[in-house]
Amino acid sequence: MRPLATRGGSYVFPLILAITAAAAVACALDAGPVNVWIFVVVIGGWLITLSLHEFAHAAVSLAGGDTSVRERGYLTLNLLRYSDPANTFLIPLILLAIGGIPLPGGAVLVEPWRLRHRWWSSLVSAAGPVTNMLCGVVLAWISAGIDNPLGYALAALALLQFVAGILNILPIPGFDGFGILEPYLPRELLERLRPIRPWLPLVVFAILWSVDGASAWLFNLGADLMETFGGNVAQAAVGLARFRFWNV
Numbered sequence: 352m353r354p355l356a357t358r359g360g361s362y363v364f365p366l367i368l369a370i371t372a373a374a375a376v377a378c379a380l381d382a383g384p385v386n387v388w389i390f391v392v393v394i395g396g397w398l399i400t401l402s403l404h405e406f407a408h409a410a411v412s413l414a415g416g417d418t419s420v421r422e423r424g425y426l427t428l429n430l431l432r433y434s435d436p437a438n439t440f441l442i443p444l445i446l447l448a449i450g451g452i453p454l455p456g457g458a459v460l461v462e463p464w465r466l467r468h469r470w471w472s473s474l475v476s477a478a479g480p481v482t483n484m485l486c487g488v489v490l491a492w493i494s495a496g497i498d499n500p501l502g503y504a505l506a507a508l509a510l511l512q513f514v515a516g517i518l519n520i521l522p523i524p525g526f527d528g529f530g531i532l533e534p535y536l537p538r539e540l541l542e543r544l545r546p547i548r549p550w551l552p553l554v555v556f557a558i559l560w561s562v563d564g565a566s567a568w569l570f571n572l573g574a575d576l577m578e579t580f581g582g583n584v585a586q587a588a589v590g591l592a593r594f595r596f597w598n599v
Contacts, residue, residue, distance in 0.1 A: 361427075361429055363429050363430055363431055364399075364402060364427075364428040364429055364430070367395055367398050367399060367402075368395075368399065370391065370395055371391065371392055371395030371396055371398075371399065374388045374389075374391035374392045374395060375388075375392050375501055375504070378392055378499070378500040378501035378503075378504055379497075379499060379500070379501040381499060381500055384596070385500045385593075386593045386594075386596035387596050388500065388504075389500055389503060389504040389507075389590060389593045389594055389596070390448075390594050390595075390596050392501070392504035392505070392508070393504055393507050393508050393511070393590070393594050394444065394447070394448065396490075396504075396505070396508040397444070397447060397453070397508065397511065398430065398444070400482070400483065400486045400508075400512060401430070401443070402428040402429075402430055403428070403482050403486065404479045404482045404483060405425070405430075405459050405479070406425075406426070406427070406428055407478035407479055407481070407482040408425075408459040408461070408475055408476075408478050408479050409425035409426050409459050410426065410478070411471075411474050411475045411478040412459070412461045412466070412471075412475045413426065414471075415465075415466040415467055415468075415471030415472075415474065415475060416465050416466050416467045416471070417461055417462050417463075417465040417466055417475075418465065419460075419461075419462045419465060420459065420460075420461065423460065425459050446556070447511070451566075451591060451594075451595070452514075452518075452556070452559055452560070452566060452569075453511045453512075453514050453515035453518065461475055463534070469534035469535070470534070472530065472533065472534045473530070473531045473532075473534055475530070476527040476528075476529075476530030476531045476533075477520075477527065477531050479519060479527050480515075480516045480519040480520045480527050480528070481516075483512045483513070483515045483516035483519065484512065484513065484516040484576075486509075486512045487509050487510075487512030487513040487516065487576070487577065487580070487582075488580045490505050490506070490508050490509035490512060490582075491506070491509040491513075491577050491580045491581055491582025491583075492580065492581055492582070493505055494506035494508075494509055494582065494583065494586060494587075495581055495582055495583050495586070500593070502583075502586055502590075503586055503587075503589045503590035503593060504590050504594070505590075506577075506582060506583055506584075506586035506587040506589075506590050507586075507587050507589075507590030507591045507594055508590075509577055509582050509587065510570070510573050510574065510577050510582070510584070510587040510590075510591070511573075513572075513573035513574075513576040513577050514569055514570055514572075514573035516573075516576075517569060517572050517573055517576070518555075518569060521555065523551050523552070523555060524544055524547075524548040524551045524552075525548060525549070525551050525552035525555075526552065526555075574587070
């Protein structure tokens with residue numbers, strides 16, 4: 352198998368961008384079936400911001416001295432270049448569609464020992480959630496001025512960005528929040544956590560999926576942030592409801 356850096360697929364991001372833009376135009380024109388176009392805008396927009404999230408990890412890692420991200424081909428918006436496309440975007444995409452929970456994926460393999468200082472590891476981990484938050488701010492601001500199905504779709508996507516940012520900074524192994532803290536944690540603690548680290552994100556998702564009020568708490572925090580930055584939460588609620596076009 353060819354190394355990641357030489358794999359094809361340079362068409363992937365432009366294709367996602369073009370499909371999302373076409374669906375956005377259909378939403379703006381209120382063309383039928385409009386709820387399907389809302390779905391496409393939200394899913395396409397999610398894939399675009401997911402690419403930006405992973406690119407941010409790689410770019411900050413390179414800035415800190417880890418040249419391996421360039422060798423692995425991570426300095427691209429092409430989702431096929433990442434180490435684990437299934438866990439990075441396929442599974443989160445399915446879960447977003449059926450459950451509405453923006454579960455973060457893990458894609459960029461970083462070699463921390465190449466970084467010049469341990470705080471660069473924290474910056475690398477923080478880069479992803481910060482990107483989600485910035486995307487949420489921009490989308491909230493844009494959507495607030497659009498009173499049509501495109502505004503609903505962009506508002507829904509903005510809310511999902513804030514929720515993903517909050518979820519990603521949880522100080523739990525498997526999330527970027529733990530990566531921010533990890534360079535400063537005792538080695539003994541990290542060794543004890545090692546056997547269960549792969550399972551903890553699944554536990555978090557199971558709680559969000561099955562415990563009453565857990566996902567509502569997360570979305571309420573996201574809604575508070577969205578309102579803080581001028582977004583219209585009512586618009587986002589309409590967008591998320593119409594996003595699940597099969598239930599409308």
